[in-house]
Amino acid sequence: MDKSVSPHSTNDGEKKSKGIKSLLPIAAFVKPYKVMVILALIALIVTAAVALSLGQGVKLVIDSGFVASSTSQLNVAAMSMIAMILLLAVGTFFRFYLMSWLGERVVADMRKAVLEKIVFLHPNYFEENRSAEITSRLTTDTTLLQSIIGSSFSMALRSSLTLVGGLVMLFVTNLKLSLIVVAFVPLVLLPMFAFGKKVRRLASSSQDAIADIGTYATEIIQNIKVVQSYTQEPAECKAFADEVESAFDVAKARIKQRALLIAIAIFSIFGAITVMLWVGGSDVIAGNITAGDLAAFVFYAVMVAMSVATIAEVYSELQRAAGAAQRLLQLLEVKSDLLSPEHDAPLDVSLGTAIDIKQLSFSYPSRPTQLALNQINLTVNQGEVVAIVGPSGAGKSTLFEMLQRFYDPQQGAITLNGIDIRSLPLAQLRKLMGLVPQNPVLFSADVMHNIRYGKPTASEEEVINAAKKAHAHEFIEALPEGYNSFLGEQGVRLSGGQKQRIAIARAILKDPSILLLDEATSALDSESEFHVQAALVELMKNRTTLIIAHRLSTVKHADSIVVMEQGKVVNQGKHHMLIESDPLYQRLCQLQFEGA
Template identity: 70%
Template sequence: MSATPPQSTRAYTSLLPIFSFIKPYKWVAALALCVLVVTAGLNLSIGQGVKFVIDSGFIAGSEEQLTQAIGGLVILISLVAIGTFCRFYLMSWLGERVSADIRKAVFSQIVHLHPSYFEDNRSGELMSRLTTDTTLLQSIVGSSFSMALRSGLVLIGGLIMLLVTNLKLTLLVVACVPLVLVPIMMFGKRVRKLSENNQSAIADISTYAGEIIQHIKVVQSYTHEEKEKQAFGGEVEKAFDVAKQSIKQRSFLIAAVIFLNFGAISVMLWVGGMDVLEGRMTGGELGAFVFYAIMVAMSVATIAEVYGELQRAAGAASRLLELLKIKSAIQSVADPAPMHQSEDTVIAFNNVDFYYPSRPDSAALRAINLRIRQGQIVALVGPSGAGKTTLFELLQRFYDPQVGDIQCNGEDIKALSLTDLRKSMGMVPQQPVLFSSDVWHNIRYGNPDASDEQVIEAAKRAHAHEFIEQLPEGYNSFLGEQGVRLSGGQKQRIAIARAILKDPELLLLDEATSALDAQSEFHVQAALNELMHTRTTLIIAHRLATVTHADMIVVMDQGQIVATGTHHSLLEESPLYQRLCELQFEKAQSGVV
């Protein structure tokens, strides 16, 4: 069995793929590194300036030489300041740019993942990866990486200058280096583990808060405000406890390094001071040596701090890379078949069995065989859990069946481009989905290239234009998160306008008029009837009175098709359909809503 790689090696391995995002900006990175090298060299030159000030100014007692020495030192410091500005700007720009690119890459990955992935992974955790984790990496690329390189160069250069200045004292400083490395290695492992735990705890907080905010009306309706405050406080405190442990370990690391560094400098000062008193070295040499020793000590301390940041970032990088490596279970074929439109049978389900990935032992659909012809209006009816919505999801290829196949215009939908397949369909769900934007955006989502006139025409056909005009800013009105500023019926009409604007070949209606009042339902149903006249339509119907006109009604129960036919034929042939009709029409006659 191979040995486990050291923690630091695994940290670097986790981060290496992230640095591939720097490649498009290699010239910026190269310029930043050049500036960094020059600035490090200038920093080291200051030590010689200090030596010159002490030996030629203070000890020599010459005002002119002192003035020249101080002037040269000021010039060096000014050049260091300019170089630091350039380095900081370039590296910070690079960090922000890389962070933005990583966010885009992660989001691009998320929007193409199969829906079953989101059954097992919480949205709050994904948001944490998209924001918190990428921010950590931005800090590494834009700040910590630069600091580590600069400190590494200064450390190497400082050690060389120490050797040039005084060999005996340098050997004394070098002998202390192992003492500094021990706490770095010891605490670094703990920091990484605790940082990963901290990121997970933050994701838990985001998930919990997101759910409460999303369902705030339910929370307030059940008067659970205090309960939720306490529960959220508990989540925050758990994250704080993890963060405290991480902070404590990092603090120990930094404190130990500083103590050991400056303890070594103190010993070196005593030895060097004795040499100056005995005339074995000049005050300027000691001053320069102290300067270089402090620079070396500060560099080691910085590297120790960056090492802690590196361990934190390695955890974030691992989570992001894990997400970026996921392959969607639903893939568009490399060489898709063209979409035909001349087939008489538009949709065909051939002996389809389907199990949801989260429920592999329970069949959602069994032995489904169904033919839907061009221009037909087909209604899917049955009790809750019969599999009606699952048919819609398979048809749009959110999932693939385990057995059988689904054909669209004579082609297996797996052989078609996902984009072409889904563009040919228009979905109006029972619970309309609106975005946190204005009316223009929400309707134009059906066709991003539509003109304002086309958007308004779609709204009129959905009987939404009148109430939109009455909004504070008309079509420019912001609708709030999930359209919270609109009533249920208004949201439904916006969703119908979106489907009308898309002008699809196949309409998928999940009881699209269920949220409307009687007057609005009459108008919208008339608009939908006009729209359905020229295209194939599938309707999930919970109220049977709305689909008695359908060309074919498919009765489903427990994932199976138990009967098909017209309203009148099913009343005679299907006991389940008879029972559903009796229950609904009896309620309607008795006034039960």
């Protein structure tokens, strides 16, 4: 298995400079829900104000009730406390609900935005970036942000308000004791910022390590039959264990930094409270302040201490979220190399579609010095069936990808009815074409969904008719739930030939102007191939068809045969002409077609 890690576009230096500022662009996703934000802030302010008022309630209970030994005053003070606590509980309910709702809503929107970006990116992006890592960003990173927006951010705001309010009330209650508390604040804040940077860097590395684990596990699971056939289970378990241990080492370092941060904050905070209690107790004994004043002061001091501790912990979470936000925003900022034109060219396909390829040259971005296609010239008239043959690596599949504009050429052009395909909207271009690949792709859904993928609006009757034309209806009906049968991941519950016929039914249902058949019958037995070939012949009527062929029956019935080698068209003609005049075609017939 390939355990190489794709380079991340953002280096450590950039991550250091951005920090929590990376979370600012998330505000664009929060903006549509301003009303909910305002309501949540109101609930937040109310609960903070009520929490601060509890300190005065404590003072009232002690001075008016205990010290004054007045039952009536004690009852009034207690009832006042209960009323404030009830208001605090109601406010907390609304604060928690609104902030949690906001977190879930924003993350749902972000996931949709990321997927909407991903599905329109150029295919080359997925060759350079691992699918499991992209999936990790879409799931793990967004889940982390949901926790931050819905919980941690709310806690940070609440703690900030109570910290400021608590400090004000401390100074109002007793200036001397307040100065003692304030003197300890730098001892808490300085380690928080120092350790916070380390936590953020380690958190980002931890997220990357988790993505690596997901990538490796996905690769093993997807290729489990290969792993087992080569008896590589122990080796893969060991390799996976190494990946897990590497992620654990990074997580361990992150946890250590967070633990140190929290430990220093707790020692500083409660050390300050202890000193403050000693000084305050001395003043109560000396008669300088009342017991109620000291109790209120202790209440506010504990509130300030808890607020600072919460901010210290949440700050490290925010640092962690900053790394996740950076990775998500990287995805959202990626620009596709393939864009639809601003002004659409008029394309009339009512009378059919002709293909003209002129001086086409192309090399893959990963191999820029190696031409996959070299000066290709090819004309396919409306309604023609053209077979493309050649050895492996000749450029046959690349030509199909260029026709669907998965890549743009470095030189030359492809035109449909005289119009460059780069002048057409991508959706319009690809709707004109129906592809049946050599290895058909089926989704983890039922048969109906997989066939209907060719035409989502198709009725059930249309789907069944397409399946009958592809000679798939009989085996579909034999499945446990017929057309509603779940096929498993990548259609694992079907044979190769059955998958192929589902893919053919999908193409038949799409009813395209251009058919691209990449060895469409290669996985069928002789009887199925005969019936499907008959269906394809019917389907190919009045359509322009290109076939990558490895079977003699397909080649012999084509209007023209294109022979390719090393990215070039080396010959073109009918079967009987090429078999006599072209040595490469003769060799291909001997090697690939003689079995047929």
